[in-house]
Amino acid sequence: MNLPLHFRTILYLSIFFLSSNIVLGSNCTHSCGKKILPFPFGFSHGCPIKLNCTSNGKIVLNKFPVQSVTSDxxxxxxxxxxxxPVSxxxxxxxHNYAPTSRNGILFQNCSFSQSSCLIPSTRIQTHFELLDCGKENMSCYSEPNSDNNFIDFKNxxxxxxxxxxxxxxxxxxLNSSAVSLDVQMVQLGWWVRGNCRCSSNANCTKIKSPVDGKKGYRCQCFEGFIGDGFLDGSGCRKDYTTCNPSKYLSGKCGGTTRVGVLVGGIVAGASLMVTVGLMCCFIRRRLSFQNRTRRNRELYETTGITIPVYLYKEMEKATDFFSEKQRLGIGAYGTVYSGKLQNDNWVAIKRIRHRDTDSIEQFINEINLLSSVNHPNLVRLLGCSIENGEQILVYEFMPNGTLSQHLQGEKGNGLPWPVRLTIAAETAxxxxYLHNAxxxxxxxxxxxxxxxxxxxxxxxxxADFGLSRLGMVESSHISTAPQGTPGYLDPQYHQNFQLSDKSDVYSFGVVLAEIITGLKAVDFARPQDEINLAALAIDRIGKGNLDEIIDPSIEPHMDAWTISSVHKVAELAFRCLAFHRDMRPSMMEVAIELEQLRLSKWANTEDNITGSSEGSSISSTSGVSEKPLNLSIKKQEMDIKAIFSTEKIKDYSPVSVQDPWNSEQSSPSCSSLLNHIVK
Structure with missing residues (x-):
């Protein structure tokens, strides 16, 4: 029996809509705003696992916001x-949920030391540098080898x-040693109390409660079936996408014949009207998805683009027609807007400023290159639009704004020095990676x-790395009119129009100066000879007067390690800002130096732990920190050597205008000045 697509859609939705309401009954409310949770979750007293729904449609559990609910x-x-309060x-x-053994629970002011923790202490310290809790020391508790996959409440x-x-x-x-950390999150495993009451087409997972030791269980439908799997819920039904209507009506798709339910649905006029409305919405979305899939397939065959390609009208809708209210900023290459796609995901949408050339081919080449870049510290490209003469890129959305906004006090309350150093190391x-890999x-x-x-x-x-000019290996330099931002521009590039990897090194040197001083790269409110931050930094660092320009927000927290590391970063910035590019270090050398400097904080801390009987603020947190800390430092140092191994990437090194800079050599004009920096 071959039925038209529209009729089949109405049929499936009618059956699903009506049967779900009949089976679940009215004792449990499953909806919170636009969100609907499956059995056994709900928001009323008749639900086996009761959550709370706020007035604005947010799901909470004992006042904690719920991020997601899965089958387990x-x-x-x-x-x-x-x-x-620890309570x-x-x-x-x-009696229905508890933290799993995949959590590291963080406490303060503990009298009991733990023997192990899932997460290296360096990771913990880095993620919580911004929160100042005074002298209250932190301890991490976990049970990675728990027998029942839960944390024991008594322990x-x-x-x-x-x-x-x-x-x-x-x-x-899965099938990998890689792990991801959900910071400021806790994973709870859930169960329903009692013996298994699962559908015949579902698995039953038996659970012993870590709270009181009583029996519990979870249900999950077999592959090819959908539903919550519980006899008291909707049970399991055959996945309609693999079953045609004639088999479904005859009861050959799993479960019993549903003709009675279908007749009841037809009689219930109100329910049918709702179903038709849902069907229309479903068809429209389905057709839109199919059109985009077809369009993307055609574009891939002709251009090689592998990322989603959006219609221009979708970009207009996402940004409220490029509204000023949704504008995030204006850059050298275009304007960036916040936008919300049909899947409710927030993204950053960059509308490229019209360039001298109208070549779509160049833009497509840039897209293909951008989509091939994969590094955790580069903004990911999620899609693009190339309609109506527009060139638009869709990026992942960054909720905490820019480093500039934090340094200038436009966001937050200032960044602690360890966080600034971590940002510098990750950026480098x-x-x-762009230069060498x-x-x-x-x-x-x-x-x-x-x-x-x-x-x-x-x-x-x-961000914006893909909109820059590509370095070409075949030529020793790229001759082009200088492009960039005043205050960050390589002076040799500005004079000779010769672009190389060392041009980025100079600009990064300015960023390091910003991180140290909290000052703008160019500020006409400063005295005439201090307008340019690069010139100001070179003058003060060279004269040994760095203390005159250190950001005041750093000074109250300057311990011995902070003072030393600030001066070492200043020395590195000084070398990056050298006028002659062959005197500047490579970006590879800068990255290694910053990462080793960042790790030195934890190495120094470990020395204090082992060398002091009284202990330091970190050593007194618990015995957990010591072993993972030492292993983490050694592992990260090995990772640095592996990532930045010159043997591994020597075939991909960019060709500079000059011979490579030797890090063991120092410029005669700089060496006498560098001696003053650490005094």
């Missing part, structure tokens, strides 16, 4: 908070901690603090 876990936001953790342990209660700070959830990538690694190499040409974006965890993401 609940992921909740756990914002870090100093001096939160708050009791809300995570109930947790013996920690003797007075404050419940936050948590970090760890997820391993990203630029070194890409073939041909990519020269950014517009490295500046406003092109360094920060994600939710203040991780550095370099």
């Amino acid at each position: 876990t609940i992921l909740i936001n756990l914002v870090a908070q100093c001096r939160r 708050a953790i009791h809300n995570l342990f109930t 947790l209660s013996r920690t003797g901690c007075r404050s419940f700070f936050s948590a970090i959830s760890v997820e391993s990538t 690694q990203a630029i070194a 890409m073939h041909p190499p990519i020269y950014h040409r517009d490295v500046k603090s406003s092109n360094i974006l920060l994600d939710y965890n203040y991780k550095s993401k370099v």
